Amino acid sequence: MSTLEIKDLHVSIETEQGTKEILKGVSLTIKTGQTHAIMGPNGSGKSTLASTIAGHPRYNVTSGSITLDGEDVLAMSVDERARAGVFLAMQYPVEVPGVSMTNFLRTAKTAIDGEAPKLRTWTKDVKAAMQQLRIDADFAQRNVNEGFSGGEKKRVEILQLELFKPKFAILDETDSGLDVDALKVVSEGVNRAHAEGKMGTLLITHYTRILRYIKPDFVHVFVDGQVVEEGGPELADRLEEEGYDRYATGAGAATIAAASAVAQA
Amino acid sequence: MTDITTEKARIGAPSAQPFINGFTEEGESLSPINFAESKSPLAGEAVKSHSHGGGVGIPDSSRAGRLTSYKLADFKPLTGMEEDWRFTPLKRLRGLHSAVLNGTAPSVSVTAPDAVTVETVGRDDKRIGTAAIPEDRVSANAWENFSEATVITVPAEFEADGEINVVLTGQGTDASAQHLVIVARKFSKSVVVLDHHGSAVVSENVEIVVEDGAELSVISLQEWNEDAVHASSQQAKIGRDAKFKHIVVSLGGDLVRVTPSARFTAPGGEVEMLGLYFADAGQHLEQRLFVDHAVANCKSNVLYKGALQGRNAHAVWVGDVLIRKEAEGTDSYEANRNLLLTDGARADSVPNLEIETGLIKGAGHASATGRLDDEHLFYLMARGIPEDVARRLVVRGFLHEIIQHIKVPAIEERLIASVERELAATNN
Numbered sequence: 001m002s003t004l005e006i007k008d009l010h011v012s013i014e015t016e017q018g019t020k021e022i023l024k025g026v027s028l029t030i031k032t033g034q035t036h037a038i039m040g041p042n043g044s045g046k047s048t049l050a051s052t053i054a055g056h057p058r059y060n061v062t063s064g065s066i067t068l069d070g071e072d073v074l075a076m077s078v079d080e081r082a083r084a085g086v087f088l089a090m091q092y093p094v095e096v097p098g099v100s101m102t103n104f105l106r107t108a109k110t111a112i113d114g115e116a117p118k119l120r121t122w123t124k125d126v127k128a129a130m131q132q133l134r135i136d137a138d139f140a141q142r143n144v145n146e147g148f149s150g151g152e153k154k155r156v157e158i159l160q161l162e163l164f165k166p167k168f169a170i171l172d173e174t175d176s177g178l179d180v181d182a183l184k185v186v187s188e189g190v191n192r193a194h195a196e197g198k199m200g201t202l203l204i205t206h207y208t209r210i211l212r213y214i215k216p217d218f219v220h221v222f223v224d225g226q227v228v229e230e231g232g233p234e235l236a237d238r239l240e241e242e243g244y245d246r247y248a249t250g251a252g253a254a255t256i257a258a259a260s261a262v263a264q265a
Numbered sequence: 266m267t268d269i270t271t272e273k274a275r276i277g278a279p280s281a282q283p284f285i286n287g288f289t290e291e292g293e294s295l296s297p298i299n300f301a302e303s304k305s306p307l308a309g310e311a312v313k314s315h316s317h318g319g320g321v322g323i324p325d326s327s328r329a330g331r332l333t334s335y336k337l338a339d340f341k342p343l344t345g346m347e348e349d350w351r352f353t354p355l356k357r358l359r360g361l362h363s364a365v366l367n368g369t370a371p372s373v374s375v376t377a378p379d380a381v382t383v384e385t386v387g388r389d390d391k392r393i394g395t396a397a398i399p400e401d402r403v404s405a406n407a408w409e410n411f412s413e414a415t416v417i418t419v420p421a422e423f424e425a426d427g428e429i430n431v432v433l434t435g436q437g438t439d440a441s442a443q444h445l446v447i448v449a450r451k452f453s454k455s456v457v458v459l460d461h462h463g464s465a466v467v468s469e470n471v472e473i474v475v476e477d478g479a480e481l482s483v484i485s486l487q488e489w490n491e492d493a494v495h496a497s498s499q500q501a502k503i504g505r506d507a508k509f510k511h512i513v514v515s516l517g518g519d520l521v522r523v524t525p526s527a528r529f530t531a532p533g534g535e536v537e538m539l540g541l542y543f544a545d546a547g548q549h550l551e552q553r554l555f556v557d558h559a560v561a562n563c564k565s566n567v568l569y570k571g572a573l574q575g576r577n578a579h580a581v582w583v584g585d586v587l588i589r590k591e592a593e594g595t596d597s598y599e600a601n602r603n604l605l606l607t608d609g610a611r612a613d614s615v616p617n618l619e620i621e622t623g624l625i626k627g628a629g630h631a632s633a634t635g636r637l638d639d640e641h642l643f644y645l646m647a648r649g650i651p652e653d654v655a656r657r658l659v660v661r662g663f664l665h666e667i668i669q670h671i672k673v674p675a676i677e678e679r680l681i682a683s684v685e686r687e688l689a690a691t692n693n
Contacts, residue, residue: 082649098662
């Protein structure tokens with residue numbers, strides 16, 4: 001049983017206009033076996049939270065903490081976080097020319113486990129996982145993400161999730177840009193990993209569509225760098241019907257939302 | 266004037282309109298001085314003795330106009346201001362441009378299939394000068410000073426099983442001159458490896474004849490000791506439908522300057538020129554190549570990739586591709602990629618493309634010099650791979666693109682190990 005705990009997290013980035021605060025005090029606790037969905041409009045800071053947990057150098061934590069079973073995640077380098085059991089399925093996986101998928105997967109698995117996987121079982125595992133995610137076998141010979149379509153890249157992210165077996169998986173808009181079939185395949189992959197009972201999941205999404213396939217235990221609504229509402233899966237259903245309008249910041253926006261509700265009526 | 270059929274019509278192709286005075290269908294008429302000697306690659310017997318392409322006092326307006334001569338005296342002493350020497354630290358040439366090159370040249374040891382002829386010949390052998398003419402002072406100095414040459418001949422239609430290994434071992438640091446001639450006769454298939462190592466200060470001329478229909482790969486490896494200084498002019502003459510692959514790998518030596526060229530003499534030829542270099546602190550690795558599309562319907566592809574690390578690691582790549590007016594149907598591409606692994610390294614990259622006809626299939630050039638991409642590193646590290654391993658993965662992948670073209674397993678393995686050593690040296 002593991003716990004990933006985020007406490008009063010404040011994060012800023014450097015822009016040409018100066019320092020900009022994106023996360024304004026986020027607190028969240030995820031335990032093994034749980035699935036948390038973070039939902040919110042564009043620009044609300046959802047992806048910043050994901051990248052910050054993984055340790056992307058662009059984001060500066062100005063206060064607050066992230067701990068994994070009490071260990072200070074913020075003190076760890078990017079690779080240490082991954083080895084500690086944090087996995088980020090990226091929104092835009094980059095192409096790494098000259099590095100083959102096979103070589104990459106084996107190198108990463110070796111780094112995470114601290115020893116090289118047994119060649120025979122490893123090859124079999126990779127093949128089986130690729131098959132389940134409907135990834136062509138020849139992808140193994142290709143360079144990491146090079147020339148893959150958007151949907152293929154997302155499937156390869158989930159392939160890694162299944163092979164690396166992290167303690168916590170953070171899925172950063174894994175559903176965006178996927179057609180329904182691909183969405184099902186990807187969701188099945190996440191559910192398989194989850195069903196082993198050793199993983200907690202933080203699912204970041206803009207749309208409720210993926211929640212039909214991956215059932216969250218908790219839903220957190222993110223607006224302007226803060227969690228504005230929390231609840232169970234029923235909150236997702238409400239969001240599907242009502243959208244994010246009612247969370248729009250400021251009295252003016254609330255009035256507009258109310259007015260549009262009246263107009264619709 | 267060429268007849269223009271509808272098949273040939275394409276974007277940018279000339280119209281049937283009368284031309285403006287002083288203009289041809291391809292643009293402004295060039296000075297007749299530059300045209301005079303640009304007809305054939307070696308420009309025939311007249312040029313063999315002496316030629317001034319650009320004319321006295323006229324700067325070269327085309328790569329074709331460069332001075333070529335077998336006589337050292339025709340080349341002015343170098344000042345470092347010359348276009349083709351401006352990146353080279355002349356002080357570190359250790360006399361290759363100024364001294365009499367009478368030191369002991371690197372020893373030559375050749376392992377080859379029985380059918381391949383290996384001869385040591387004197388200066389008067391008639392094969393000397395068939396493929397090359399010096400294009401710079403250091404090359405001319407070697408031409409004037411070499412005492413004997415090694416001539417390797419692959420017989421017609423012979424398909425060599427295994428490569429021809431030429432091991433050149435430096436014999437010390439007195440400035441010396443070396444001469445090699447490689448002749449691939451008609452329809453032969455072979456791979457020649459020039460394996461340079463040891464300590465030497467040497468200017469080398471390599472003449473390469475690829476006869477009609479022959480397929481030849483020449484792989485020049487520079488894994489010299491740290492104190493070596495090496496200038497190597499490697500000129501190839503490409504026959505009809507011949508295929509020539511040239512690979513330069515420069516890893517060791519204080520200063521290495523390789524100037525390969527490929528000249529098409531008949532249609533249907535294909536040339537691939539590849540290069541890999543890894544410059545460490547203080548090393549100067551320079552490559553200047555020339556592809557001369559002098560005839561129609563030939564194809565060339567150039568790719569050089571280099572990694573640099575450490576203070577004053579310096580790599581220079583200059584790629585000249587000339588598509589002459591006669592070279593219709595040419596398809597060519599050249600690219601150079603540099604990866605700067607640390608501060609204090611410098612890469613100069615100059616792709617030059619001259620096109621004198623619009624009736625070509627393609628011509629492109631590209632150059633990019635950069636650091637390791639932070640996003641690549643982040644991606645790999647986010648999968649638990651430590652930074653040093655991630656950097657090595659990326660650099661290895663970058664350079665392997667060239668190594669995998671060598672297709673001689675023993676050499677590929679050796680170079681992979683060499684690259685690993687380079688990477689381990691400064692913990693990249």
